[in-house]
Amino acid sequence: MFFTNKELEKYIPIANLIAKTFGKNCEVVIHDLSIPQNSVVYAVNNHVTGRQVGQPFDHLVKQVLLSKNFDGDYTANYKIVTEDNREIKSSTALIRNSKGEVIGALCINYDLDPMKNIKEFLDEFMHVEQEKIENVKPFDNVIQIVDDLIDKIVSNTNIDNLKRKDKVSLIKFMDEKGIFLIKGAIEKVADKLNISKVTVYSYLDDIKKNKNC
CATH class of the missing domain: 1.10.10 (Arc Repressor Mutant, subunit A)
Structure with missing residues (x-):
């Protein structure tokens, strides 16, 4: 792990805190945007998407900066799909220095795949028949x-x-x-x-x- 911009190191405890709070299905990545081709400088729980230090950013422009939901330097809860077809809920916030310049980004990736069984169970359990009662000839x-x-x-x-x-x-x-x-x-x-x-x-x-x- 090598930070060319030391200001980004301050975000390591925040990244670790988020990952620890939300568990093993939550990946947090710190990008250094001064080195776009190798922007990933820190990743915790990187088994979620497989992000590795030294890799470039992927979704910053298309799904963050160009999103209609981009506001206040962040876009929350957009979807990405991994190579093995898992759905990931992602949120990204820009990081600025004391001069207001964008120097990096903090990205949270949450694996929704383990939630599917729970969702299916709840959908089935909470299902009720909404039968319309009319004036009909019964049996x-x-x-x-x-x-x-x-x-x-x-x-x-x-x-x-x-x-x-x-x-x-x-x-x-x-x-x-x-x-x-x-x-x-x-x-x-x-x-x-x-x-x-x-x-x-x-x-x-x-x-x-x-x-x-």
């Missing part, structure tokens, strides 16, 4: 179950003595429980309550309006 056994539910809901009431508010209350309960999502349920409820289908729809409209108030 016959479901129809029978819903018919029985309707019978039970109204069986303990004296239909002839039910007031409007009581009927609305029953219909509200059945609506909340999803009874009317079953095709044909409105007609069956209307028949059980001795009211018209239009009346059931009217009650449902009133229930909806009161809910939105």
Whole structure:
């Protein structure tokens, strides 16, 4: 390790700190841009991309300086791909001297490959079925179950003595429980309550309006 610019040596502890903090999958490289053809002057955890002291920079211009995200002397979280097809998340910051001149760059390369299994596990574990519930004709056994539910809901009431508010209350309960999502349920409820289908729809409209108030 040979630093032609001693100011860059000050960044070795920072490079080591970053690598130690984020572990073996995190590579940190220091570039001396006064020697572009041999800009790599320090690398820790260099098994990540195989960077070696004495090598030139690779992505500084195309993915850092020319990036639309380049701001404040750095570009963060751009992707590079290794020769063995591993995805690396990279970030690069320029290093300036006391005169404000760019003298080097600090590059962080994080190997995302070990994270893929974790991501796949989390994606599978967190997946839930978002099924859209519509008014459809269900299987016959479901129809029978819903018919029985309707019978039970109204069986303990004296239909002839039910007031409007009581009927609305029953219909509200059945609506909340999803009874009317079953095709044909409105007609069956209307028949059980001795009211018209239009009346059931009217009650449902009133229930909806009161809910939105």
